[in-house]
Amino acid sequence: MCGRFAIGDIAGSDWVDWLAIEVEQGWPPPDWPTANWNIAPTQAVAFIENTSGAWRHRVGRWGLVPHWFQKPMAEFKATTFNARSEEAAGKPMFRDAWKRRRCLIPAIGYYEWSGKKGAKTPWFISQRSNTPGFWFAGLWAEAKPGGNPLTSCTILTTAAGEATQHLHPRSPVVLDAAEAQLWLDGQGDLAQLMRPIPDSRVQVHEVDRAVGKVSNNGPELIEPVGLGL
Numbered sequence: 001m002c003g004r005f006a007i008g009d010i011a012g013s014d015w016v017d018w019l020a021i022e023v024e025q026g027w028p029p030p031d032w033p034t035a036n037w038n039i040a041p042t043q044a045v046a047f048i049e050n051t052s053g054a055w056r057h058r059v060g061r062w063g064l065v066p067h068w069f070q071k072p073m074a075e076f077k078a079t080t081f082n083a084r085s086e087e088a089a090g091k092p093m094f095r096d097a098w099k100r101r102r103c104l105i106p107a108i109g110y111y112e113w114s115g116k117k118g119a120k121t122p123w124f125i126s127q128r129s130n131t132p133g134f135w136f137a138g139l140w141a142e143a144k145p146g147g148n149p150l151t152s153c154t155i156l157t158t159a160a161g162e163a164t165q166h167l168h169p170r171s172p173v174v175l176d177a178a179e180a181q182l183w184l185d186g187q188g189d190l191a192q193l194m195r196p197i198p199d200s201r202v203q204v205h206e207v208d209r210a211v212g213k214v215s216n217n218g219p220e221l222i223e224p225v226g227l228g229l
Contacts, residue, residue, distance in 0.1 A: 002082055002155050002172040004211070005110035006124075006222055007046065008133070009035040031059050037221045040214045041081035047138055047153050048104040050184040058103070058140065060151035065143045066093055072146035083139060085156040085173055085194035094154070097139035098190075103153055104180050105136040109203075109222065111211055112167040122211050124222050125164055127174065128201045135180045137173040137193065158194045163202035171196035 033046050045062045048055050064080040065073070080093060088094040109126030127134050140153040160171035174197045175183055182188055206226040210216045 002110045002136070002157065003041065005039050005107045005136075005155075005172075006037045007033065007035070007039060007106060008037065008108045008219070008222075032057055033059065036217065037219055038211055038214060038217045041079075045105060045153065047140060048106070048184075049101065049140060055184070058151060058153075060140060060153045062154075063152060064094065064097065064139060064141050064154035065145055065150055065152045067096060067141050067143050069143050069145055070147075073148075073150070076145060080152075080154050082157050082170075082172075083154045084170075085137070085158050085191070088139065088156060089190075094139055097141050097154075099186075101140045102183055102186065103138040103140040104175070104184065105138045105153065105155060106133045107136055108133045110172060111207070112164065113212075114167050120209075120212070122207050122209060123167055123204055124207045124224075125167075125197070126203045126222075127197045128203055131177075134197070135175045137175050137183055156194065158196055161196045161199045161202070163199040164196065164204065167204075 033044060036043075039045055039062065041063050043062055044059050047058050047060060049058055062081050064083070065076060069076060078093065083094045089098045109124050112123050112125060113120040114123065115121045137156045138153050139156065140151065143150050143152070156173040157170045158173050160169055164171055173194050175193060179193050183190065183193055205224040207222060208220070208225055211221045
């Protein structure tokens with residue numbers, strides 16, 4: 001499961017090169033969130049979609065609102081910041097996006113918690129890589145709830161690998177560069193792309209409990225504390 005994640009600072013040139021975006025008016029685009037270390041559902045997140053063969057940036061609400069929802073947002077009660085990859089292609093909430101509106105959500109890692117309620121320990125899960133970040137597989141949509149245009153997205157999840165299943169049985173789907181292109185293009189068996197970070201690349205370390213408060217935001221939130229795992 002992914003209910004909180006970090007993007008870090010993506011205004012640098014290394015991110016521009018890695019994201020492979022067509023930048024038309026300089027970097028970063030004016031509406032692109034340049035740094036967030038504690039992203040929570042319903043907040044604005046950055047994502048990439050494929051328009052006419054070109055990767056383009058978007059910003060949307062984290063929590064997908066399907067195109068057919070037209071009532072005021074106050075009446076939208078579904079929890080849609082995650083979508084189970086095994087079910088998304090057939091669920092009315094996500095199936096149109098699975099067919100036509102797949103996206104990539106860049107991140108540097110995500111958070112999970114262990115322990116009893118009231119005394120939970122937060123952990124930061126990231127990937128050993130020579131890239132500045134990695135891709136979550138996602139879906140996006142455009143709707144007009146209450147007549148107001150809204151762009152939104154969700155992160156797909158799958159069964160967790162051995163490296164993180166002791167923290168949670170689910171994990172966000174993470175794609176490498178080749179898989180990211182296949183996902184956006186809709187090529188091949190998309191179900192085969194639905195996997196977590198490979199166990200050999202997983203990094204897990206304990207972080208400060210301050211991350212539990214959404215208003216806390218800064219690079220110190222991902223710094224290791226304790227002995228780690």
